[in-house]
Amino acid sequence: MQTIDVRSLVEELKETIDAERVSQNDTILEQHSKDESYHTPNLPDVVVFPKTAEEVSKIMKLAQKYKCPVIPFGIGSSLEGHVIPVKGGISLDFTLMNEIIDIREKDLLVVVQPGVTRTQLNEALKGYGLFFPVDPGADATLGGMAATGASGTTTVKYGTMRNQVQDLEVVLADGTIIHTGNMAAKSSSGYNLTSLFIGSEGTLGCFTELTLKVHGLPEYVMAARAVFQTVDDAVNAVVDVRQAGIPVARAELVDEQTMHVVNEHSQTDFPVKPTLLFEFHGNQSGLMEDVRLTKQILDDHNCRDFIYETDHAKRNQLWKVRHNMAYAFIHTYRGRKLMATDVCVPISELAGAIYHARKALFKSGIPGGIAGHVGDGNFHVTLMIDTNNAEEIARTKQLNKELVEYAISRRGTCTGEHGVGLGKKQFQRLEHGAAFDYMKKIKDVLDPNRILNPGKIF
Numbered sequence: 040m041q042t043i044d045v046r047s048l049v050e051e052l053k054e055t056i057d058a059e060r061v062s063q064n065d066t067i068l069e070q071h072s073k074d075e076s077y078h079t080p081n082l083p084d085v086v087v088f089p090k091t092a093e094e095v096s097k098i099m100k101l102a103q104k105y106k107c108p109v110i111p112f113g114i115g116s117s118l119e120g121h122v123i124p125v126k127g128g129i130s131l132d133f134t135l136m137n138e139i140i141d142i143r144e145k146d147l148l149v150v151v152q153p154g155v156t157r158t159q160l161n162e163a164l165k166g167y168g169l170f171f172p173v174d175p176g177a178d179a180t181l182g183g184m185a186a187t188g189a190s191g192t193t194t195v196k197y198g199t200m201r202n203q204v205q206d207l208e209v210v211l212a213d214g215t216i217i218h219t220g221n222m223a224a225k226s227s228s229g230y231n232l233t234s235l236f237i238g239s240e241g242t243l244g245c246f247t248e249l250t251l252k253v254h255g256l257p258e259y260v261m262a263a264r265a266v267f268q269t270v271d272d273a274v275n276a277v278v279d280v281r282q283a284g285i286p287v288a289r290a291e292l293v294d295e296q297t298m299h300v301v302n303e304h305s306q307t308d309f310p311v312k313p314t315l316l317f318e319f320h321g322n323q324s325g326l327m328e329d330v331r332l333t334k335q336i337l338d339d340h341n342c343r344d345f346i347y348e349t350d351h352a353k354r355n356q357l358w359k360v361r362h363n364m365a366y367a368f369i370h371t372y373r374g375r376k377l378m379a380t381d382v383c384v385p386i387s388e389l390a391g392a393i394y395h396a397r398k399a400l401f402k403s404g405i406p407g408g409i410a411g412h413v414g415d416g417n418f419h420v421t422l423m424i425d426t427n428n429a430e431e432i433a434r435t436k437q438l439n440k441e442l443v444e445y446a447i448s449r450r451g452t453c454t455g456e457h458g459v460g461l462g463k464k465q466f467q468r469l470e471h472g473a474a475f476d477y478m479k480k481i482k483d484v485l486d487p488n489r490i491l492n493p494g495k496i497f
Contacts, residue, residue, distance in 0.1 A: 043128065045084045048105045052087060052129075055097045060088040060135070071112055071122070071130035075177075077378045077426060078120035078461050083110065083130035090135050092208060092216055092247035099245070100214040102129060102490050110492050111241040113154065113183030118379055119460030121187060121240050125494040131245060133182055139163050140248070148205060148222060149253050153182020153246045160251075169253045172197035175456065176365075182246045187458035188238030192361070195281075195414030196288040196320065197254065199456070201237050208248035209236055212486040222250060235481070240458055241492035243485045257288075257320035261330060262354040263347035265315040265337050270294055270397065270409070273313040274390040276340035277413045281386055283336060285329050289318035290414030291361050294397075297368075297408030297421070301360050304367035309360055310344065315413075316361055317347075318354075364410055364421070372406055372423035380439050382446035383417040383455025395445050396420055403438045405431065417455035444469070459496045467496065 052061045062068075063085050073080035084107075089095045102109045108128025115122055124130055137154035144167045151160060158178045160171050175184060175191040183189075185207070190199035197203075206220035219232035236243055267273040270292070277290050293301075298311045317333065319326045334345050348354050369377055384392045393409060400407055400420055411418025420442060424435050443453040443466050453459075453466040468475050479497060482489070 043084065043105055043107050048101065048107055048129075049085050051101055052085065052098065055101060056087070056089065056094050060090075062086045062088075068130075070115070071132065072124065074115045074117040074120060074122050076118050076120045076123075076460070076462065077376045077424065078123055081123055081125050082127065083124040084127045086112075086130045086132055088132050088135050092210060095131070095210045095245055095247050096214040096216055098129065098131065099210055099212060103213055103488065106488055106490060108490050108493050109241075109245070111153075111182070111186065111245050113180030113186075114156070114178075116177035116179045117183065117187060117460065118381070118457045119454070119462040121458055121460040121492070121495060123461065125461070128490070133180065136182075136247065137180075142167060142169075143222075144169060146222060147253050147255075148250055150248065150250050151181055152248060153180060153185075155181050157181065157184070164253060165256075168256050170256050171203070171251060171253050173200055173203055176362075181249055181251065185237050185246060185249055186240050187460075188456070189458075190412070190415075190417070190456040192289045192291060192318075192412055194412055194417070194456075195290050196286060201234060203252045204233055204237055204249060205252055206250035207233055207236055207246055209244035210247055211244045212488070212491050216247070217244075220250070238458065240460060240495050242482060242496055243491065245491075259321060259323045259326055259349070260288075260354065261319045261326050261347055261349050262357045263317040263319070263330060263333070263345065264357050265317070265334075265342050266310045266344040267313045267315070268341055268343060270313045270393055271390055272340045272342075273315050274393055274413060276337045276342065277315060278386055278389060279336045279340070280333055281414060283332065285333055285336075286319075286321070287317055287329075287333070287414055288320040289316065290412070291316040292393075292409070292411055292413040292418065293360055293364065294409040297364055297410055298360065300371050300408065301363055301367045304370050305359065305363050307359065312343065314360065316358060318358075361410065364408075368406075368408070368421055368423055374425070375406070375423040376426045378422045378424055378435060379457070380420045380422070380442055381417070381454045381457040382442050382451060383415070384446050384449045384451035386416045388449040388451065389413060389416050389418070392416075392445060392449065392451070393418060396442055399438050399441045403434050405435060405438070412455075415455070416451070461495065464496055 133154040136152040407422040
């Protein structure tokens with residue numbers, strides 16, 4: 040990519056939108072040089088804060104004129120380097136585009152700008168008896184969640200962002216503004232462009248408006264914790280619960296090492312054993328039957344302890360293990376950087392994949408643990424790495440490679456929810472084969488000068 044005349048670009052940007060929303064402040068640049076990942080930060084040349092789709096369109100036209108990279112930025116909570124401006128350019132911060140435009144409760148739809156966060160939306164939906172189900176853990180922006188194809192703990196019941204987005208307003212690389220869908224409950228008209236853009240990580244266009252599906256708040260919520268002697272017993276129990284058709288809303292695994300770290304950090308006394316955390320949504324009588332059947336299946340897999348709670352505070356206490364996991368590792372291994380891997384396999388392959396991951400983690404000698412959304416075959420290995428130790432970084436990369444190659448060999452994927460970004464792009468050819476060439480062709484059509492988030496995915 041050619042050298043950018045940054046000075047002239049910034050002058051034109053200040054003439055195009057309010058000058059105070061075009062920043063080269065050192066602190067602002069540093070904030071937009073990184074995300075929550077272990078990947079090396081890199082400064083953008085300028086940070087711009089648009090307020091409308093029309094302003095984004097004007098910015099994109101200037102970017103085309105100067106052949107300048109544009110990197111969409113939500114709040115920087117991504118985990119694979121998605122928002123790192125590896126070639127400099129414009130970091131396009133959507134913080135000021137944070138309005139909930141329309142809540143259409145009868146259609147079970149909501150229209151939002153990309154800077155709206157998950158928590159902000161759910162606070163607004165409470166009064167309508169509705170909620171947005173995708174929960175990636177962080178209070179990410181909805182634009183960023185769509186861009187990375189996020190999911191999380193509730194995927195087993197409600198699906199991922201791909202299942203929740205009805206329509207996108209997208210500004211393309213040349214400044215054209217398009218809509219990819221509509222508000223109809225279904226359509227057999229044309230190509231599914233909405234699905235194409237979800238998970239594109241800012242490489243095909245910038246999202247300026249999202250129409251999302253929302254759901255009725257469950258009448259009754261129940262949480263449960265089950266303790267097992269071995270990880271294999273826990274994983275096989277989840278597989279059987281899913282195959283029995285029990286409609287669990289969440290099914291999370293935490294291994295014994297993670298339980299130990301959480302206990303040390305949070306001053307709790309949870310059993311230091313492989314643990315499953317469940318959540319059930321529905322009506323009271325139906326949930327009691329679901330819990331009864333679940334416990335029966337778990338007992339067949341040597342479940343050592345099973346408790347359930349309906350009280351809100353007690354449910355939160357049960358989930359404390361999962362919610363505090365990352366912080367527990369960070370505070371326990373001070374001076375190290377957290378890296379969370381992310382693979383997903385067919386649920387029938389899950390037990391073997393986790394067994395393989397446990398052996399690989401032990402062999403690496405790197406502190407860490409295993410947890411994940413095992414109800415849908417997605418799990419993580421949390422690693423605490425010394426980023427100043429080249430040999431340890433090499434072992435970390437080898438471990439990641441082994442996990443990914445195993446998942447792909449079982450017809451799984453290198454990432455179930457974190458996205459490709461910088462960390463998983465090396466595995467795209469292995470996973471997609473010849474189809475990867477056609478992804479590149481789509482990229483070339485929509486972004487021929489490759490100014491949209493260069494260095495990611497491809």
